[in-house]
Amino acid sequence: MKYYDSDVVVVGAGIMGAFTALRLAQRKRTVFLLDKGDIGRESTGRCGGGVRQQYRDPAELPLAMKAIDIWAGLAEEFGEPLEYRRHGSLKLLHNDAELEEAQARVARERESALDVDLLTPAEVVDFAPAIGSDTDLTGGTLCMTDGTANPLLLARALGPALDRTGVHVNTHEPVRRFIEADGRVVSAITDQAEYRAETFVNAAGSWAAGLCRSLGLDLPCSARKSQLLITEPLSPIIRGFISFGNGYIRQALDGNLHLGVRGLPIDVLEKSLTYSALIDAGRFFPKIFPFIRNINIIRGFTGFTTWSPDGRPIIDKAAGLDGFYLATGFCGHGFCLGPMVGQLLAEWICDGSSTLDLSQFSWTRFNQIKSNAKSQPRED
Amino acid sequence: MKQFEAVVVGAGPAGMAAALELSKHEVNTAVIDEAEAPGGQIYRPIPAAFKVTATKRMTHRQRTGRRLTQTFLQPNDKLTIFAQSAVWGSFEPHSLDVLQNDRIFKLAYDKLIICEGANERFIPFPGWTLPGVMSIGGIQKLLRHQRLIPGKQILLAGSGPLLIAAAAELIQSGANMAGVLEAAKLLEGLPLLSEMFRQKGLLGESIAHAIPLLKNRKLFRQRTCIVEAHGKDRVEAATICQLDDDWRPVAASEKVVKTGAVGIGFGFKPGARLSRLCGCKHIFDSKKGGFFPVVDAYQAADRADIYVAGDAAGIGGAALAEIQGRIAGLHAAYSLGRISKNRFGSLIQPLLNSKEKVARYSRKLEQIYTPRDALYQTITPETIICRCEGVTAGELWEQMGKGRLDLTSLKPARLGMGPCQSRGCESITAELLRLEGVDPHMIKPLGLRPPLIPMPISVFEKNNDEVCG
Amino acid sequence: MTDSVKAMRIGPVSDRGASLEIIVDGDPIQAYSGETVAAALMAAGRWTHQIHNGRPLAAFCNIGVCYSCLMTINGVSGVRACQTHVADGLIIETRRLAKDRLK
Numbered sequence: 040m041k042y043y044d045s046d047v048v049v050v051g052a053g054i055m056g057a058f059t060a061l062r063l064a065q066r067k068r069t070v071f072l073l074d075k076g077d078i079g080r081e082s083t084g085r086c087g088g089g090v091r092q093q094y095r096d097p098a099e100l101p102l103a104m105k106a107i108d109i110w111a112g113l114a115e116e117f118g119e120p121l122e123y124r125r126h127g128s129l130k131l132l133h134n135d136a137e138l139e140e141a142q143a144r145v146a147r148e149r150e151s152a153l154d155v156d157l158l159t160p161a162e163v164v165d166f167a168p169a170i171g172s173d174t175d176l177t178g179g180t181l182c183m184t185d186g187t188a189n190p191l192l193l194a195r196a197l198g199p200a201l202d203r204t205g206v207h208v209n210t211h212e213p214v215r216r217f218i219e220a221d222g223r224v225v226s227a228i229t230d231q232a233e234y235r236a237e238t239f240v241n242a243a244g245s246w247a248a249g250l251c252r253s254l255g256l257d258l259p260c261s262a263r264k265s266q267l268l269i270t271e272p273l274s275p276i277i278r279g280f281i282s283f284g285n286g287y288i289r290q291a292l293d294g295n296l297h298l299g300v301r302g303l304p305i306d307v308l309e310k311s312l313t314y315s316a317l318i319d320a321g322r323f324f325p326k327i328f329p330f331i332r333n334i335n336i337i338r339g340f341t342g343f344t345t346w347s348p349d350g351r352p353i354i355d356k357a358a359g360l361d362g363f364y365l366a367t368g369f370c371g372h373g374f375c376l377g378p379m380v381g382q383l384l385a386e387w388i389c390d391g392s393s394t395l396d397l398s399q400f401s402w403t404r405f406n407q408i409k410s411n412a413k414s415q416p417r418e419d
Numbered sequence: 420m421k422q423f424e425a426v427v428v429g430a431g432p433a434g435m436a437a438a439l440e441l442s443k444h445e446v447n448t449a450v451i452d453e454a455e456a457p458g459g460q461i462y463r464p465i466p467a468a469f470k471v472t473a474t475k476r477m478t479h480r481q482r483t484g485r486r487l488t489q490t491f492l493q494p495n496d497k498l499t500i501f502a503q504s505a506v507w508g509s510f511e512p513h514s515l516d517v518l519q520n521d522r523i524f525k526l527a528y529d530k531l532i533i534c535e536g537a538n539e540r541f542i543p544f545p546g547w548t549l550p551g552v553m554s555i556g557g558i559q560k561l562l563r564h565q566r567l568i569p570g571k572q573i574l575l576a577g578s579g580p581l582l583i584a585a586a587a588e589l590i591q592s593g594a595n596m597a598g599v600l601e602a603a604k605l606l607e608g609l610p611l612l613s614e615m616f617r618q619k620g621l622l623g624e625s626i627a628h629a630i631p632l633l634k635n636r637k638l639f640r641q642r643t644c645i646v647e648a649h650g651k652d653r654v655e656a657a658t659i660c661q662l663d664d665d666w667r668p669v670a671a672s673e674k675v676v677k678t679g680a681v682g683i684g685f686g687f688k689p690g691a692r693l694s695r696l697c698g699c700k701h702i703f704d705s706k707k708g709g710f711f712p713v714v715d716a717y718q719a720a721d722r723a724d725i726y727v728a729g730d731a732a733g734i735g736g737a738a739l740a741e742i743q744g745r746i747a748g749l750h751a752a753y754s755l756g757r758i759s760k761n762r763f764g765s766l767i768q769p770l771l772n773s774k775e776k777v778a779r780y781s782r783k784l785e786q787i788y789t790p791r792d793a794l795y796q797t798i799t800p801e802t803i804i805c806r807c808e809g810v811t812a813g814e815l816w817e818q819m820g821k822g823r824l825d826l827t828s829l830k831p832a833r834l835g836m837g838p839c840q841s842r843g844c845e846s847i848t849a850e851l852l853r854l855e856g857v858d859p860h861m862i863k864p865l866g867l868r869p870p871l872i873p874m875p876i877s878v879f880e881k882n883n884d885e886v887c888g
Numbered sequence: 889m890t891d892s893v894k895a896m897r898i899g900p901v902s903d904r905g906a907s908l909e910i911i912v913d914g915d916p917i918q919a920y921s922g923e924t925v926a927a928a929l930m931a932a933g934r935w936t937h938q939i940h941n942g943r944p945l946a947a948f949c950n951i952g953v954c955y956s957c958l959m960t961i962n963g964v965s966g967v968r969a970c971q972t973h974v975a976d977g978l979i980i981e982t983r984r985l986a987k988d989r990l991k
Contacts, residue, residue: 191831271838271966274986312868314510321879333964335873337838460951468905468922538953550935550946557950565927568896592898652944653935679893806956809943839955
């Protein structure tokens, strides 16, 4: 069995793991980044593409607001187009209860200096004329520093960036388990090698819980299948990232509409597109965007999102076990946060603390105990 | 969900033959076909609204086709035909999702026979996406099916029997031809002669095609191809070029020909859409035109209960398609317990013998007319590879230069992201990968997911009371 | 915009179905029952079916697999002209797609 030694081993080359590895290497740490597949080919490369600050758990807002500053410079940093645009995010409100909740939320977000506005139904249609003017809405919330990027391009850009920074990337090499000794994690085991390091980061998304099991750690996350349907390219008709009760929509730079339908809780991690996704598209989208009836869906794809019990991510060190960090449970809205999470984890690992408080993302808030594994999503 | 013992997809010669064989053995069979009337591409009838006036004596093949189609259309309580219906997905095992007008429904099967036919193969050149440049088969179809010649001065270029057949038909219809350019040499076709004797009617048909061309010898050039099409909003002229014996364009021989319409095509490639959606194993082979499904002697794919027959299994023409359809239908009937092992053995052997005899012709065609690598030099960096999205060869080569040497990692360059769902660009890009040195055995097709065809959202809006997972 | 090059209908007119009228980008065009929209447009000298980011595209394969002949027909976008039969009063528009494309 081959051995590799390094400062840090990061497991999972999605946006969280990749940025963590990148920032650590930029701070002169030797880093191995391991993934069971290709860089950014799971949730990161399959997500809705929203880069959004508004309507998050309040704890995430400071991270999101810093993250978009990083996003602004990423294309230049990577030297590759990412199609990142700040053309706004709009959340539609369907009834009085949602309106009330939005009023409180907008007030709170504005206190944090977020540029978010509450819109009347007429103002909503002004921003998005594709919304039928007789749609039953009570209003909307709009944040113009929010926007979208192209997940496939981001995934593609990560590889060369990691190479340039000197991260040792081993793809198609699944980590099977971690090994601990004397109260600290000492190695990550693949079929090809044993990776020994001072510090380990588990950023394996929907597979993170399975790996935690090998250390007797319980990660109370569950997986959902998110599904996206893509239409033929159209002339510009949808601006920004628009979300509503049963889905979301954005228009890619090349004109295709991306329709996100409701996620499905799943036990088995398999990626087939479901019939119900297409029925959902027909059931929910024309009611809000009447033009869409006559538009063709030309493909669809799925990805997994990892959900924590309270909808807030878990970004923490393991308690009672040294050298083990975790970043997962982003509940389908980690795309914006990724660059900032990577930076904060790198700070924590290198400096012992991070420039933003991460205590709200603790693992222990779920009463983490070493236990036998509960049933976890299996991979298929 | 409607349940059938066998479902046949495609009502061309393979599909009709398979369905008739199945129904002969009392198998309850459904046939799904996109057109209004059966026949596939080769036996497509002219529109019902057109009144057929007396035509010339039919060829043997046309007579065969008509007989087959008429038999297929006879009332048959074992045969249910879903016309104007397209398979758009397969969400549950042993079932297909079908679109008919704006209605969607599922069909469940015990055995599936895929006869989805073939598409033409092209080698792009600058200007090939201009209006007025069409596939040779497309021009032939316009002529046969719509009684239309696409303008004065037609230039045809490519290789293989379809080029000659289309040229002959155009000449006989009074078209003004600017030229018929065959990349191969006439003499290279000689080995086909012996095979023609083995297939009834083939020799006669070939002679019938040759005669108009012989009468207009000046139009015909061998070892010649098109290297560029010119025009602003539609094609107005083309640069043609001689080829050396490796099919390499000889730059010094270029000359410009004025023309109002261009037809291009280098034979066919298997459709390979439904067969991939169903998870059958496919191999990439340039001689076969691209990706094709792996089937055994009985046309059975590696997925249980699925067969592929006809051009969809590898290009072979109508006669071979019919034989393969019968073989698949017979084996499926046998697997369903309708025929004893002995009876199956005695029925299948003559079909297998016929198949072998007829297949030799298509194998020789592959050897003679498969475009040779040097011809791909007509593809310049500005040449569009993805017609839908305008992705150029230069953009793809740039990505390949960065180590992106498989189709999936070329998707961020927008390959295959348009409405044709990679039908047009996938096999050409696979050839480009091969020419960059990628081992053909390592070239994997793009993963296919439903919908197999563009589906208007209104269909799902109308049919949303049918929520089966 | 009409082109002067028209596709030629061959054979006597009586071979075709009944004469009818389709509307193409606002202009009435004669066609015959049984013809496809693509064929009728070619016969009228109209060779552009869609304009994709400034690039004209028209029917190429004529069997419905290349999607180069997409037009907006009776308000529905992205319909293949080669697979659609003409009907009296059918409203056909050149499909125009203008997108920005970041390189």
